[in-house]
Amino acid sequence: MTEIVEAIYQNGTFKPLKPLSHLITEGKKVRITVEDEESSVNEIMKLAENFYEGLSAEEIEEIEKVMLDRSNFFGGREL
Numbered sequence: 001m002t003e004i005v006e007a008i009y010q011n012g013t014f015k016p017l018k019p020l021s022h023l024i025t026e027g028k029k030v031r032i033t034v035e036d037e038e039s040s041v042n043e044i045m046k047l048a049e050n051f052y053e054g055l056s057a058e059e060i061e062e063i064e065k066v067m068l069d070r071s072n073f074f075g076g077r078e079l
Contacts, residue, residue: 001023003023005017005018005020005023006018014032
């Protein structure tokens with residue numbers, strides 16, 4: 001099972017921002033991957049900056065046209 005849990009590192013211990021009792025039992029060994037929120041945002045922004053790299057103006061226009069077209073947003077389903 002994989003679950004993303006936000007935590008604060010304080011006095012040498014990770015303190016989850018929300019209770020975890022529904023996810024794990026006491027004493028269970030887990031694997032922690034440390035990811036700085038700011039780094040994550042910077043990575044996303046870098047991906048966004050490079051999204052159109054190497055595309056012609058016509059290709060960019062076509063991509064944006066498709067992205068903004070909401071006519072089939074719900075796949076024919078009614079709300």
